[in-house]
Amino acid sequence: MTFLPVAPWPLLLVLLVAVLAAIWWNPSSRTVPGESRATHWRLTAAALLLGLAAVRPAVPGEQVDTTAANLNVYFVVDTTSSIIAEDYGDERPRIEGVAADIAAIADALPGARYSVVTFDQDARVRLPLTTDTTALDAAVETLLPESYEVSRGSSVTQAKDRLTSLLEQAAARAPERGRVVYYLGDGEQTAAEPPAPFDVAKGLVNGGAVLGYGTTEGGRMKATRSRFDSSRSYIKDPSTGEDARSVISEDTLRAIAGQLGLPYLHRESGDSIDPAVAGIDLERFGTSEQIERQKVLARRELYWPLLIGVAGIAAWEIGAAATALLQTRRRKEAGP
Structure with a gap:
């Protein structure tokens, strides 16, 4: 497996740590309610998937011919x-x-x-x-x-x-x-x-x-x-x-x-x-076969399945937020 990060490794690591700290840090309480804890774990998974996608993992693909002057x-x-x-x-x-x-x-x-x-x-x-x-x-x-x-x-x-x-x-x-x-x-x-x-x-x-x-x-x-x-x-x-x-x-x-x-x-x-x-x-x-026709090993990018996972978690959170908002409105309409 190879990697082509979109930014320097140290910068990506610092950003990931900062995002995880923002997700879990709660200065007002040392405990996290059950539903909130589940949300925290989903956001953590999304952050980790996004961080992994940012380093652009790939595996070797098929060989292709290319012309090189x-x-x-x-x-x-x-x-x-x-x-x-x-x-x-x-x-x-x-x-x-x-x-x-x-x-x-x-x-x-x-x-x-x-x-x-x-x-x-x-x-x-x-x-x-x-x-x-x-x-x-x-x-x-x-x-x-x-x-x-x-x-x-x-x-x-x-x-x-x-x-x-x-x-x-x-x-x-x-x-x-x-x-x-x-x-x-x-x-x-x-x-x-x-x-x-x-x-x-x-x-x-x-x-x-x-x-x-x-x-x-x-x-x-x-x-x-x-x-x-x-x-x-x-x-x-x-x-x-x-x-x-x-x-x-x-x-x-x-x-x-x-x-x-x-x-x-x-x-x-x-x-x-x-x-x-x-x-x-x-x-x-540039006419020799060794120069003009080079075998180049293509990369099969793996970041897109990771981004699909991030999109799935985001859709889940949006749906959960919409459901909670709807329930709150219904309770207000029902009154005491």
């Missing part, structure tokens, strides 16, 4: 204020297009290992390499731009050193795995100096693409005061007092693509992801 996929994502400019699709933030394309690429390259690197004033690894697409989805869903109030301008090649380090480590540890890079941004350089070249040693990047978002007309950007606080007002251009507009720089993005040896693709709402993954050489990195 022998690739490390790095998503380098622009998280400057311009990434929420509202000129993607029907005036939606560009970050929605970024998130949609990352999900589509992951679907097109199942079984690969994914990493997310973001950049604004600094470059950060938001997600280390993992095959867990749920973790990838969570990382992408929580992508937010830096606060415009503290922004000092950023370079479109800010992530070069961090990405290079990751690629070099991966090449040393697993040289047989392909290393694919997707750069997702709008190419808007807001630092005072020109961007440094995005030069990565030849051979470290085996495929990918530079994906551009935005329009030449530009889009307005909601003011973001912190990573978790977006207002309804828009960033103002201090020189005009009007709403600032971010404009895509496709020339800059094409230059980055040329430096990485990757194709450049402008992305719009509804575009197929096929052109972005078409150039990846799966025959080179």
Whole structure:
């Protein structure tokens, strides 16, 4: 039997103990009446069943085939204020297009290992390499731009050193795995100096693409005061007092693509992801039977019968409470 708890074990244990204490603790009396004691035992059983369900017990199930790409996929994502400019699709933030394309690429390259690197004033690894697409989805869903109030301008090649380090480590540890890079941004350089070249040693990047978002007309950007606080007002251009507009720089993005040896693709709402993954050489990195067809042992989850038991106890308690209420009303109506 295996377990995949929905929260850390210590936290679940503390919560269970707290619930049991709340059920049984009675400061006014050391004894519990018979009917009340039965209720206490039913609530105790419900708490124990719910606690056991929270650790998600399972037994091994049947073996299934799954396809696995022998690739490390790095998503380098622009998280400057311009990434929420509202000129993607029907005036939606560009970050929605970024998130949609990352999900589509992951679907097109199942079984690969994914990493997310973001950049604004600094470059950060938001997600280390993992095959867990749920973790990838969570990382992408929580992508937010830096606060415009503290922004000092950023370079479109800010992530070069961090990405290079990751690629070099991966090449040393697993040289047989392909290393694919997707750069997702709008190419808007807001630092005072020109961007440094995005030069990565030849051979470290085996495929990918530079994906551009935005329009030449530009889009307005909601003011973001912190990573978790977006207002309804828009960033103002201090020189005009009007709403600032971010404009895509496709020339800059094409230059980055040329430096990485990757194709450049402008992305719009509804575009197929096929052109972005078409150039990846799966025959080179993922064609062996041992890599492409893996036997995966499925899990037979056992938490649902436990939850049925909790629901049954809850139904019993609701019925008992309704019966007691009905009896109380009848006694009041009968009078003395």
